[in-house]
Structures are given as structure tokens and as C-alpha cells.
Amino acid sequence: MPTAQNSQPTHYSVLIVGGGQAGLSMSACLQEQDIDHLIFEKNTMMHSWKTQRWDSFTLVTPNWQCELPNHPYDGNDPKGFMKREEIIGYLDRFAAKVKPPILEGVSVEKVSKMDNGQFRVVTTKGEFTGDQVVIASGGYLKPIIPRMAERIPESVLQIHSNQYKNSQQLPDGAVLVVGSGQSGAQIAEDLHIDGKKVFLATGNAPRVARLYRGKDVVEWLDDMGYYQKSVDEHPLREGVRDNTNHYVTGRDGGREIDLRKFALEGMELFGLMENYQDGQLIFKPNLTANLDAADDTYKNINARIDAYIEKNGINAPVEPTYQPVWEPKEERENLDLAVSGITSIIWCIGFTPDFSWLDLPVFNGMGAPVHRRGVTNEKGVYFIGLPWLYTWGSGRFSGVAADAAYLSNVIRQAVEEKESTESLSEAS
Known part of the structure; x- marks a missing residue:
């Protein structure tokens, strides 16, 4: 070239x-x-x-x-x-x-x-x-890795999401994925599918359906003019630039990601990771709030699609409102690093x-x-x-x-x- x-x-x-x-x-x-x-x-x-x-x-x-x-x-x-x-x-x-x-x-x-x-x-x-x-x-x-990572034992492999390729590059043992945005949710799924024991520290990322009422949600939003809306027309104005992207996947032809379903299958979910001290991983007790907020966004987008369909008299199959398939029994704020068997951490908390x-x-x-x-x-x-x-x-x-x-x-x-x-x- x-x-x-x-x-x-x-x-x-x-x-x-x-x-x-x-x-x-x-x-x-x-x-x-x-x-x-x-x-x-x-x-x-x-x-x-x-x-x-x-x-x-x-x-x-x-x-x-x-x-x-x-x-x-x-x-x-x-x-x-x-x-x-x-x-x-x-x-x-x-x-x-x-x-x-x-x-x-x-x-x-x-x-x-x-x-x-x-x-x-x-x-x-x-x-x-x-x-x-x-x-x-x-x-x-610039990949974001918090300073607390410096206190985690050197025996634990730490990488950023931009370094992750596949589960084979990681040592035997469990994996802690920090962050549940697009990269974190998809990497956690990749590891989960490969049979790794996964601990996921969630954040405030929203989620979106893949298919709804007979079409990909992206198609509906395109029909509704969302992708033509300028930053000046968005309700958040320039604040929208700080929003976290919705998690969803195109894997295997495309499907939605529901962290609650992963939990049913053995993935362990926590709230926001706040610190590491004296062998303990410390989390904010907001897992329930994070999951509920993600689901609220999911349902709100679907409701907007419902309103568009009704307003325009579009013939589309009706779907039931989403119901959570799993709820946290408790908010766990601590996890012993050694007892958990975690041998690697993948930081999926973005870039600057x-x-x-x-x-x-x-x-x-x-x-x-x-x-x-x-x-x-x-x-x-x-x-x-x-x-x-x-x-x-x-x-x-x-x-x-x-x-x-x-x-x-x-x-x-x-x-x-x-x-x-x-x-x-x-x-x-």
C-alpha cells in the first residue's frame, strides 16, 4: 500500500x-x-x-x-x-x-x-x-487500571481487556472480570462458555435486547430515527458522551446478554469493585441496583419500541415484559482472594x-x-x-x-x- x-x-x-x-x-x-x-x-x-x-x-x-x-x-x-x-x-x-x-x-x-x-x-x-x-x-x-491493582499479589495475572485474546492465555484457576460494559460482559461470557469459573464485578452499564417484536432492536431504533439524532437534539446534550454503552452481543448470530442468567449457571456476581486490602477484594453493595438499572434501560427501550409500533399501526408480534430470572440473595462486600481461587484479573473499565x-x-x-x-x-x-x-x-x-x-x-x-x-x- x-x-x-x-x-x-x-x-x-x-x-x-x-x-x-x-x-x-x-x-x-x-x-x-x-x-x-x-x-x-x-x-x-x-x-x-x-x-x-x-x-x-x-x-x-x-x-x-x-x-x-x-x-x-x-x-x-x-x-x-x-x-x-x-x-x-x-x-x-x-x-x-x-x-x-x-x-x-x-x-x-x-x-x-x-x-x-x-x-x-x-x-x-x-x-x-x-x-x-x-x-x-x-x-x-490509555487503558484504565486502578492504582489498587499495585497491591494485588504478583502471583495473580492482571491484564486489561485490550490484551485479552482467549481463555487459553490465562493460568488455571478462576478469573475476576472487573466491569460489565460491552467488553466486560462479552469477555465474561467468553470465559464462561469456555468453562472458566468467573467472578464478575458489575458497574452501571445498561443493557439492551437483541431481538424484540420480530426485529433486531437496532433496526427498530433506526426506523425511529435515533441514529440520525444529533448530540444537540439528545435530551442529555453533550452529557450523552459520558454514557456507558449498552451490553449485547453479535456472537453466534446475535443475542442479548443477561447477567442474571449467567448467575443461574454458576457465574458469581458482585457490585462495583472498590478496593483490595489485606487479601480481601472489596465491593460496593450495589449489585441489585446495578442489575435493576440495566433491566430498567432494557425495558424502557422496549417500551419506546412498543409506543412506536402502536403509533404507526405496525403489525408486529407481541412479547411479554421481561421478568428477572435471578435475584441476589445478599450483597457480598468481601471476597477472599486466596480462598476464591482467582488466579487472573481482567480489567474491563475502559480507556481514557x-x-x-x-x-x-x-x-x-x-x-x-x-x-x-x-x-x-x-x-x-x-x-x-x-x-x-x-x-x-x-x-x-x-x-x-x-x-x-x-x-x-x-x-x-x-x-x-x-x-x-x-x-x-x-x-x-
Whole structure:
């Protein structure tokens, strides 16, 4: 695949940081606008998809939602869920179409603005300048592992969800999965299916049905216009960006995940993990609250679908309201590490972004980027690929193309303004 060489110019109209689906989507749209640009990728294109997903990973949204620029889903199972290798193939074919100008294996160390209004990008392969810069490095860069993990005995293997591949990489013995979001719930299921004894420390992640009243819930929500709703139209506004994703799976053709069912089958559930001290794992006594809250979200989404069906007179099979299949007998706040037989812990509590290299005034007091549909108040600086950049699909295959097209038009306007200013300057 073509890769930019250092012999090429060091100044570009646009510099892009990040060579994942967001960066390549931006490249595809800029190519259509005939705007010169260069991508920096510290690893290789689509690195996280190829290295940070477990073996049984699948999409949790149907394949038909994959809609990268000029590259819709191209398989024969639109209502299915691509497996890890199929996803990689889909992305490789996208990269082959885009043929992006990219420097792989090049880390960006600093991005700053110069006195002349251009941007200086310092990399491990030298300095580059650009009239505009797009940050496409994503919001999931630094794995979160709490400091209490330092006190857990070295005899216990500890890994983050981005390191997990399969149960065979773990030592004999039980596993503690910390976190019940999408990754935690699916990894706990993977281990459970493989016959591992699993302890699961739950969190506040909601859940959603896979199929309801004859269709995938994603289809219903799409019909209802949810995926077209912008962050400005969402009841939570920008607060929706902090929401935890609903847990569900595309495994084996797709199904819902019910942690209560796992408990019936022998998985041991706890509330939020709070500490480790003197050989004891300490949990918050909120397991019942976590399970009830997840079920409330599940039922609320189904109720919204019911209302939509009734309002539009749609003929759809009726389903009974969900009833819990298991209830905790007690709230357990302590678990003896040695007695439990736990020999490995998988931390599934998410990631934080890393913009330490971005020396520009584009952040709020919490360190989060401030933007409107990816456009910051710092002229010439843009973000793409972040969760809810504009819609639910912004951080996924379904919405990044629209975001890239929008930003490319904004960038085109800035390019034209620059050219007009230069023309007037030359004429005078």
C-alpha cells in the first residue's frame, strides 16, 4: 500500500493524526475535495482492530450499519455481525480503496500553532507544517487500571481487556472480570462458555435486547430515527458522551446478554469493585441496583419500541415484559482472594484519551475536547472519530463518513478563503 516518504514536501494543507477508520475516512473525503494532506500513524493502519480485540470478538451492531466513505458493507449477511477477521478484511479493503498518503510507524510528539497561523507537527520522523490539522486519534487510547491493582499479589495475572485474546492465555484457576460494559460482559461470557469459573464485578452499564417484536432492536431504533439524532437534539446534550454503552452481543448470530442468567449457571456476581486490602477484594453493595438499572434501560427501550409500533399501526408480534430470572440473595462486600481461587484479573473499565501532545487551547476544565460537530474554536483544528462527535454513530462505522464529509466541506471553505486572500495579496 502506498506510504508517504520523507522526500515529499513537509508542508501540507491538512495534517491528520491517526490512521484508523476515522483518519482514513477523512482522507477519502479530502481526496474527493482534491485537498493535499498527510496522515501520521504511530503503528499501522487500523492497528487497534488488528491487535486489541479478542478472538471471538464480533460487531454488536448489524453489518448493514457499516457505511464508511464509498465503502458500505460488502458481504452477504447484512443482518449478521462480522467476526474479528471479517472486520479486518472489510477495513483492509477500505484502505486499499482510499490509498491514503500516510506515514506509518511515526509518532506525533507535539502539535502547536506558529505565529504565522500554521501548525507545527513534531514527529519521530521530523517536523511538518500544515494549514489545518485533524485529530483522528480517537478517545480510547490509555487503558484504565486502578492504582489498587499495585497491591494485588504478583502471583495473580492482571491484564486489561485490550490484551485479552482467549481463555487459553490465562493460568488455571478462576478469573475476576472487573466491569460489565460491552467488553466486560462479552469477555465474561467468553470465559464462561469456555468453562472458566468467573467472578464478575458489575458497574452501571445498561443493557439492551437483541431481538424484540420480530426485529433486531437496532433496526427498530433506526426506523425511529435515533441514529440520525444529533448530540444537540439528545435530551442529555453533550452529557450523552459520558454514557456507558449498552451490553449485547453479535456472537453466534446475535443475542442479548443477561447477567442474571449467567448467575443461574454458576457465574458469581458482585457490585462495583472498590478496593483490595489485606487479601480481601472489596465491593460496593450495589449489585441489585446495578442489575435493576440495566433491566430498567432494557425495558424502557422496549417500551419506546412498543409506543412506536402502536403509533404507526405496525403489525408486529407481541412479547411479554421481561421478568428477572435471578435475584441476589445478599450483597457480598468481601471476597477472599486466596480462598476464591482467582488466579487472573481482567480489567474491563475502559480507556481514557491521551491528548498530552496537543498543545492547543481546545479543551475544557476536565481535559475533554470542546467542539461543535468536530469544529473547535481554534481556527483550523478539528476532531473526528470521538463518541457522539455529532451522532450516535460518530465513533462507529455508521456515522464517521457523514462526519468526515462535513469536516471536509469546512476544510474546503478554509482552503478557498486562504487562496482568495493570497490572490488579493498578490494582486495588490
